[in-house]
Amino acid sequence: MLEQTDISWLIGGPQGSGVESGANIFSRACAAMGYEIFGKREFYSNIKGEHSYFVVRVSNNAIHSNINDVTLMAAFDAETIFRHADEVIKNGAIIYDSDLIATKVDEVHNMDLNYKQRLLKYLDSKNKPYTIQGILDIAQERGVNLYPISFRNVLSTMADEVNNPRLKGMVRMFNVLGVSFSLGVLGMPPETLLSSIDAIFAKKQAIADLNKKTANYAYNFATAKFPNFMYRLRQVEKKSGTILVQGYQGTALGKMVCGCRFQPYYPITPASDESVYLESNEILDVKENRPGSTVVVQTEDEISALGMTIGGALTGTRSATCTSGPGFSLMAEMLGWAGINEVPVVITLYQRSGPSTGLPTRHGQDDLMFAIYAGHGEFPKMVYASGDIEESFYDTGRCFNYADVYQVPVIHMMDKFLASSVVTCKRFDSDKITINRGKLLDKIEGDYKRFAFVPDGISPRSKLGLENGIFWNTGDESDEYGHISEDPEIRIKMMDKRHSKLEYMLKTIPPEEQAISYGMSDYCIVSWGSTKGPILDAIDMLKKENINIGFIQMKLLHPFPTDYIKSLLKNVKMVIDVEANQTGQLGLLLKQNLEHSPDYYILKYTGRAMTSTELYDSLKNIMANKAEKRQVLTHGA
Amino acid sequence: MALKIGDYKTQVHNDWCVGCGDFGIVNAIQMALSEMQIPRHQAAIFSGIGCSGKTSHFVNVYGVHTLHGRVLTFAQGAKLANPDMKIIAAGGDGDGLGIGVGHFIAAGRRNLDLTYIIFNNGVYGLTKGQASPTLRLGEKTKSLPTPNTNYNVNPIGLAITSGFTFVARGYAYDVRHLKDLIIAAVNHKGLAFLDVLQPCPTYNDINTRDWYSGMDNLDESKKQHSRIYKLEDTGYDPVVHYDSETEFNEKLTQALIKSLEWDTKIPTGIFYKNEIISQYEKRIMDKIPNYMENPPSSQVVSSNGKPTTDISKILDSMSV
Ligand SMILES: Cc1ncc(C[n+]2csc(CCOP(=O)(O)OP(=O)(O)O)c2C)c(N)n1
Numbered sequence: 020m021l022e023q024t025d026i027s028w029l030i031g032g033p034q035g036s037g038v039e040s041g042a043n044i045f046s047r048a049c050a051a052m053g054y055e056i057f058g059k060r061e062f063y064s065n066i067k068g069e070h071s072y073f074v075v076r077v078s079n080n081a082i083h084s085n086i087n088d089v090t091l092m093a094a095f096d097a098e099t100i101f102r103h104a105d106e107v108i109k110n111g112a113i114i115y116d117s118d119l120i121a122t123k124v125d126e127v128h129n130m131d132l133n134y135k136q137r138l139l140k141y142l143d144s145k146n147k148p149y150t151i152q153g154i155l156d157i158a159q160e161r162g163v164n165l166y167p168i169s170f171r172n173v174l175s176t177m178a179d180e181v182n183n184p185r186l187k188g189m190v191r192m193f194n195v196l197g198v199s200f201s202l203g204v205l206g207m208p209p210e211t212l213l214s215s216i217d218a219i220f221a222k223k224q225a226i227a228d229l230n231k232k233t234a235n236y237a238y239n240f241a242t243a244k245f246p247n248f249m250y251r252l253r254q255v256e257k258k259s260g261t262i263l264v265q266g267y268q269g270t271a272l273g274k275m276v277c278g279c280r281f282q283p284y285y286p287i288t289p290a291s292d293e294s295v296y297l298e299s300n301e302i303l304d305v306k307e308n309r310p311g312s313t314v315v316v317q318t319e320d321e322i323s324a325l326g327m328t329i330g331g332a333l334t335g336t337r338s339a340t341c342t343s344g345p346g347f348s349l350m351a352e353m354l355g356w357a358g359i360n361e362v363p364v365v366i367t368l369y370q371r372s373g374p375s376t377g378l379p380t381r382h383g384q385d386d387l388m389f390a391i392y393a394g395h396g397e398f399p400k401m402v403y404a405s406g407d408i409e410e411s412f413y414d415t416g417r418c419f420n421y422a423d424v425y426q427v428p429v430i431h432m433m434d435k436f437l438a439s440s441v442v443t444c445k446r447f448d449s450d451k452i453t454i455n456r457g458k459l460l461d462k463i464e465g466d467y468k469r470f471a472f473v474p475d476g477i478s479p480r481s482k483l484g485l486e487n488g489i490f491w492n493t494g495d496e497s498d499e500y501g502h503i504s505e506d507p508e509i510r511i512k513m514m515d516k517r518h519s520k521l522e523y524m525l526k527t528i529p530p531e532e533q534a535i536s537y538g539m540s541d542y543c544i545v546s547w548g549s550t551k552g553p554i555l556d557a558i559d560m561l562k563k564e565n566i567n568i569g570f571i572q573m574k575l576l577h578p579f580p581t582d583y584i585k586s587l588l589k590n591v592k593m594v595i596d597v598e599a600n601q602t603g604q605l606g607l608l609l610k611q612n613l614e615h616s617p618d619y620y621i622l623k624y625t626g627r628a629m630t631s632t633e634l635y636d637s638l639k640n641i642m643a644n645k646a647e648k649r650q651v652l653t654h655g656a
Numbered sequence: 657m658a659l660k661i662g663d664y665k666t667q668v669h670n671d672w673c674v675g676c677g678d679f680g681i682v683n684a685i686q687m688a689l690s691e692m693q694i695p696r697h698q699a700a701i702f703s704g705i706g707c708s709g710k711t712s713h714f715v716n717v718y719g720v721h722t723l724h725g726r727v728l729t730f731a732q733g734a735k736l737a738n739p740d741m742k743i744i745a746a747g748g749d750g751d752g753l754g755i756g757v758g759h760f761i762a763a764g765r766r767n768l769d770l771t772y773i774i775f776n777n778g779v780y781g782l783t784k785g786q787a788s789p790t791l792r793l794g795e796k797t798k799s800l801p802t803p804n805t806n807y808n809v810n811p812i813g814l815a816i817t818s819g820f821t822f823v824a825r826g827y828a829y830d831v832r833h834l835k836d837l838i839i840a841a842v843n844h845k846g847l848a849f850l851d852v853l854q855p856c857p858t859y860n861d862i863n864t865r866d867w868y869s870g871m872d873n874l875d876e877s878k879k880q881h882s883r884i885y886k887l888e889d890t891g892y893d894p895v896v897h898y899d900s901e902t903e904f905n906e907k908l909t910q911a912l913i914k915s916l917e918w919d920t921k922i923p924t925g926i927f928y929k930n931e932i933i934s935q936y937e938k939r940i941m942d943k944i945p946n947y948m949e950n951p952p953s954s955q956v957v958s959s960n961g962k963p964t965t966d967i968s969k970i971l972d973s974m975s976v
């Protein structure tokens with residue numbers, strides 16, 4: 020039997036110093052050895068200088084989240100050491116730039132005052148100097164291995180050896196040094212490092228070569244100097260058909276496959292990565308057809324983005340946009356227009372922490388209620404949430420089908436945690452996606468009424484340019500042709516026709532697409548979105564202790580599948596609501612629809628994603644009857 | 657069979673005030689469509705919100721009555737997805753130059769091949785006569801409690817400096833001339849802007865029909881002079897003929913100077929026309945060569961309900 024490996028690696032440095040590509044090299048190298056990867060990026064709303072870090076969890080078992088513990092840390096600046104040394108476990112190790120050892124807390128200019136004060140107090144309480152030395156002493160006393168390396172010396176010795184004086188003092192190589200030292204310390208095969216660098220810098224051969232030279236040197240340096248690290252990563256059995264994928268790629272690939280051919284957008288973190296990725300893959304391979312393409316347009320604002328999307332959808336084109344909270348706010352008026360005109364559009368909503376610009380680069384699930392209630396007046400729409408990156412690929416396909424079949428705007432809930440995670444998952448399978456355009460017509464004869472009253476409430480849809488298919492749209496109430504009407508009887512019929520779709524959705528969407536039940540027990544977690552990963556892992560940890568907790572992952576959040584959820588919860592004694600927001604928004608929905616509030620809330624709104632560790636702790640407290648009704652999680656810098 | 661003007665009219669009751677300039681504009685649009693013989697299903701009128709916004713309901717082609725200030729966003733989206741459509745966007749001056757002015761400028765910078773007509777009456781008609789962005793500073797139309805406190809926008813100048821490649825002005829009561837301008841605008845390859853002076857007899861008691869026709873614009877002999885004149889009658893050449901900076905600047909400058917004329921002499925006709933600047937469609941084709949022959953709306957995305965897009969190369973590069 021394989022021994023169980025489950026380590027967590029952290030790389031940190033100033034924003035703009037290559038933390039992300041460092042993490043990508045590491046992740047790819049580990050994935051190539053057969054490991055499962057779960058990596059998450061944290062960064063400030065800043066371009067250069069502020070603290071940025073990536074934690075990559077590596078395991079030979081299925082993993083879905085991060086944990087609190089760090090096994091190995093590679094720090095190439097002082098702030099990373101100050102902020103994360105305490106997370107490194109006993110027998111773990113810190114690889115750090117030894118030139119920083121005397122750096123004082125006060126000298127780290129980017130670190131905010133509040134944190135500095137807490138740090139000084141902490142060092143004081145342990146009787147340590149206010150320096151890197153001080154914080155590392157504490158770690159060492161806990162049994163953490165310290166691996167000091169002068170990053171500059173390594174570079175300059177290497178520069179001499181390979182006769183490339185340019186390398187001397189090339190600070191932007193620090194990230195590659197950090198990664199390479201780490202692979203050396205972990206005893207990973209050097210080829211993984213080199214081929215990973217090749218893959219990451221595939222388009223820039225010169226950079227790849229320089230990086231590989233440096234990596235090779237640093238790798239050998241670390242293996243020679245620190246050969247005895249307890250944790251080792253060896254080749255493990257590789258699951259075939261595995262891909263390493265970044266969060267935003269799931270929806271983008273989903274959009275390509277399911278036929279989205281038009282995506283206007285306005286830049287906003289963390290949503291724009293998706294559009295930029297779509298644009299960089301604008302020209303599409305198409306089977307048995309002329310090459311396809313996705314037209315991606317950067318608009319002047321989000322109002323325009325959704326306006327154009329709607330315009331595109333009116334031509335019968337599958338059209339979408341993506342945004343996050345502040346942008347979605349601007350779209351609210353457009354959303355109502357799409358609603359009253361029954362236009363199928365998909366809005367991929369990457370939530371982040373609000374209100375307002377809030378924590379612009381941090382995670383949150385604050386926008387559930389906003390998505391459900393966005394827009395004035397009453398009109399049907401759908402709100403659908405994905406729980407992880409693999410799901411987001413297939414869900415994107417579903418969202419477009421829902422939009423077309425029910426002729427409503429669909430808001431696909433994603434978030435920052437999903438967008439900026441890197442994970443291994445099963446290669447996406449396009450064959451599992453079906454395309455259902457609903458009642459979109461290709462041919463029309465006779466008198467055509469775009470908003471004809473039909474029994475199922477869904478009038479056959481024409482598109483701009485279709486012969487005999489002329490229709491009118493208006494944001495005003497209208498008759499069956501789409502001409503303005505203020506007639507009270509027509510008003511009732513039109514309102515009822517539109518709203519009947521909500522019932523129809525619940526009747527026709529298969530239950531397994533509405534919510535996923537991961538087993539039931541007396542205790543049951545109810546949640547939605549990216550909390551899925553930490554929840555699955557925490558439940559697993561509890562299962563090993565013979566504690567069973569059920570879990571319902573809500574996917575369809577509006578219209579709310581009341582009957583189905585009621586039936587799932589029939590025998591449950593205690594409901595625990597887990598969410599990344601302050602007010603427990605799903606809890607409110609449960610109360611509204613099930614007339615029953617959750618018994619416990621586990622909430623996190625620091626802007627950092629939940630770890631399974633803290634969730635596990637919190638659930639244990641609830642089981643032990645030692646918990647407040649509302650638990651607030653706080654892990655993470 | 658040839659399409660007649662009547663074929664471009666809907667049965668919808670028109671509720672504009674008696675004497676409103678909007679009637680002339682909608683007639684001119686219908687005349688232009690029938691003269692060009694554009695099949696009804698290949699044309700769409702997008703409109704904004706305001707009295708003018710109802711235009712799309714009166715024309716018997718695809719009609720999309722959108723949101724206040726947002727008409728260009730919808731219209732451009734449709735055009736990008738289906739570049740074969742002939743698209744006319746229509747809206748008020750408050751609509752396009754107040755709430756929608758950001759979209760106006762952005763659209764100019766794009767230069768998609770469509771036509772935008774602003775019904776310029778100096779007031780917000782449908783909300784009962786507040787000052788619109790084209791009303792001059794200090795003027796007091798009848799429903800303003802105090803004189804207008806804002807300087808006015810110059811729609812022609814703004815269009816020229818925003819990148820519109822066809823900029824013209826018409827007059828709502830000179831329907832034939834307006835019809836010709838609409839045809840020229842629709843045939844123009846690129847984004848065309850048409851500023852239409854539209855008397856609003858209900859709320860604008862300054863820029864009235866009589867005012868435009870010069871009832872008060874008298875010379876020593878007490879002879880009345882229409883304020884409106886046609887640029888083409890003066891030998892004015894709006895066209896940028898060749899690709900040189902000097903030529904561009906000359907034509908831009910003369911158009912800007914003309915755009916400043918008001919009060920006693922108001923030019924109509926084409927101020928500026930430039931087909932040398934690339935259309936947005938061409939700029940897309942630089943990235944996606946077959947965009948025009950296989951635009952978003954005509955792509956085949958599935959066969960028997962299964963996707964036809966093949967992402968296997970991308971997935972291969974992600975494989976570990
Ligand atoms: C977002 C928004 N704000 C305000 C309004 C109210 N509104 C309706 S029409 C109008 C003014 C229209 O004026 P203008 O564009 O000049 O057109 P006109 O009525 O003169 O043709 C306004 C402000 C609205 N419909 N939507």
Ligand code: SF4
Pocket residue numbers: 671672673675676677678707708777781782855856857858859
């Ligand atoms: S208010 Fe003015 S613009 Fe509106 S319909 Fe009446 S006359 Fe025309």
